[in-house]
Amino acid sequence: MAKAPLARARTTPATLNPRAGFPKGVPPRAIGPFLARTHIAYFSMELAVRSEMHTYCGGLGLLAGDTARACADLEIPVVFVTMLSRLGYLRQEIDRDGQQVELPDRWDPRSWCQRLPTMVTLEIEGRSVRVRPWLTILKGPKGFQVPILLLDTDVDGNSEEDRTLTDSLYGGDATYQLKQEIILGLGGLRVLRALGFDIHTYHMNEGHASLLTLDLLNESRTAPRKSGPRRTPYNIPGVRRQCVFTTHTPVKAGHHRYGYDLFKRLLPGEIDLAALKSLAGKDRLNLTLLGMNLSDYVNGVSRQHAETTRQMFPRQRIHAVTNGVHVATWTHPAFAKLYDSRFPRWRQEPEVLVRALHLADSEVWDCHQVTKQELLERILQASGTAFDPEALTIGFARRMTAYKRPLLLFEDTGRLAELASQRRFQVVLAGKAHPRDKAGKEAIRRIHELARELDGKVSCVFLPNYDMEWAKALVAGCDVWLNTPLPPMEASGTSGIKAALNGGLNLSVLDGWWAEGCIEGVNGWSIAHTEGKDSDRRDAATLYDQLEKVVLPCYYTETGRWCSMMKQSIANVGSYFTSQRMLRQYAADAYLH
Ligand SMILES: *Cc1c(COP(=O)(O)O)cnc(C)c1O
Numbered sequence: 001m002a003k004a005p006l007a008r009a010r011t012t013p014a015t016l017n018p019r020a021g022f023p024k025g026v027p028p029r030a031i032g033p034f035l036a037r038t039h040i041a042y043f044s045m046e047l048a049v050r051s052e053m054h055t056y057c058g059g060l061g062l063l064a065g066d067t068a069r070a071c072a073d074l075e076i077p078v079v080f081v082t083m084l085s086r087l088g089y090l091r092q093e094i095d096r097d098g099q100q101v102e103l104p105d106r107w108d109p110r111s112w113c114q115r116l117p118t119m120v121t122l123e124i125e126g127r128s129v130r131v132r133p134w135l136t137i138l139k140g141p142k143g144f145q146v147p148i149l150l151l152d153t154d155v156d157g158n159s160e161e162d163r164t165l166t167d168s169l170y171g172g173d174a175t176y177q178l179k180q181e182i183i184l185g186l187g188g189l190r191v192l193r194a195l196g197f198d199i200h201t202y203h204m205n206e207g208h209a210s211l212l213t214l215d216l217l218n219e220s221r222t223a224p225r226k227s228g229p230r231r232t233p234y235n236i237p238g239v240r241r242q243c244v245f246t247t248h249t250p251v252k253a254g255h256h257r258y259g260y261d262l263f264k265r266l267l268p269g270e271i272d273l274a275a276l277k278s279l280a281g282k283d284r285l286n287l288t289l290l291g292m293n294l295s296d297y298v299n300g301v302s303r304q305h306a307e308t309t310r311q312m313f314p315r316q317r318i319h320a321v322t323n324g325v326h327v328a329t330w331t332h333p334a335f336a337k338l339y340d341s342r343f344p345r346w347r348q349e350p351e352v353l354v355r356a357l358h359l360a361d362s363e364v365w366d367c368h369q370v371t372k373q374e375l376l377e378r379i380l381q382a383s384g385t386a387f388d389p390e391a392l393t394i395g396f397a398r399r400m401t402a403y404k405r406p407l408l409l410f411e412d413t414g415r416l417a418e419l420a421s422q423r424r425f426q427v428v429l430a431g432k433a434h435p436r437d438k439a440g441k442e443a444i445r446r447i448h449e450l451a452r453e454l455d456g457k458v459s460c461v462f463l464p465n466y467d468m469e470w471a472k473a474l475v476a477g478c479d480v481w482l483n484t485p486l487p488p489m490e491a492s493g494t495s496g497i498k499a500a501l502n503g504g505l506n507l508s509v510l511d512g513w514w515a516e517g518c519i520e521g522v523n524g525w526s527i528a529h530t531e532g533k534d535s536d537r538r539d540a541a542t543l544y545d546q547l548e549k550v551v552l553p554c555y556y557t558e559t560g561r562w563c564s565m566m567k568q569s570i571a572n573v574g575s576y577f578t579s580q581r582m583l584r585q586y587a588a589d590a591y592l593h
Pocket of ligand 1 (some may be wrong): 062398492
């Protein structure tokens, strides 16, 4: 296949004069300070920079955002690449029947980002598609800056259809999604080159970014080895040395796969198809497999998830880097003030939170009352429901999808009401369902129905439009953070970690990070899972037993013990499951190897 192998050759760097073409553009000078020191690029389809920028959907995007924030704290030079997602993921409203209504979630990039005067061109489906980056910068506590590039195809010269390709996060059909993956992977890589970055390590956060390897493969042929005509011309070890891959998906069906016909239609001649099939799957294009096969370092996001991934991909060497959260972002100001006064360096070095056991019971209890009161006021405002500040408050908020079992708590509403008649508790729920996730949407409708049924017995409120702002309020203000995934589906999960940083106690199925973090009765509680038919019913019974016999009595009759558990939660979970620890691990094991 005789074809120009160099991505650089197909790239049009800085094609437009900033003054002429981009009245609001800034000189590429904005990127200058980053070029010499930055040799690592992190690619993610979604990335939660701030709540006003609707460039995220759930845990994957929050993880990417927290990773960027940790880079700013630890002064690790990484450039991040994501999509502009002008219409966001979705804005959720709930109609009278409890059905999710999905609206565009538009945001204005000009408020938070600068448009860079650079453009690259991709050939997709026989058309030239221009991709332009926007830049936003995260600043660390000492001023260290981390650049985030957001890719945009709403550019003059693109067809109407192509202009919408960077609108909707996870929107559209398979064709739209594969085009987005082409833009993220190939577009992102070429934008970095056009801006002048010299990247040595490409970190792909999930398979959405894997197509960047196509350019790397093509480049690797520029120095072909004299190894005979029958050997692949691509220098695969050379590509692998440049790539790091993190997988988040715990089941085979979760891995995006495309027909090769679609791929050939969108990217004809991009790559030797036989070679691609040997890397990405014989019958269908599996982007996870492609990323894994072309990365020297591959990891799952918890120890258990790494083990599950090894069973799914037995030929791969899978490391484990357990996810963490950015402590300064997820700690409520009331707790942050307490930590500032006792552990001055906790933001940069969250390990010191291990000394939380030295705090007085009254200190953590009082802080939590502040965060709880604030949450209850917000719930009142949003829903009209007045929660009882004295009553145990249970929170469940995350993407609404079947494997997270949002209805498990309501498996036996009779038992639930009976429990609440003995010792009061109230439940707050939130979460969006993907527009095509029927089960997730049905769960939202059913929760509303059940909340009406339980009215007067158990207060249940569903808050619409779960986002970063709601997450902050909820993880800080709930007494108990509930998670009921079907193992091993929760690759890691992170919201329970956020709760722990604020003295929240986790009550969860032992899956993902909690399988590592839980010390039964010390920093939270488990919900035993049993395999087999009717497992939901049995797991729910275990959950009710834990509430009845352990959690509710502890809350109402052993305040001292509860406070001690809050401190253990901060000390054990908050000191270890942090994005700083996670990033140091990536830096030592994946970036610097
Ligand atoms: C932390 C967070 C998540 C991830 O929560 P999980 O418990 O890991 O599912 C999702 N959405 C938002 C807004 C978050 O802040």
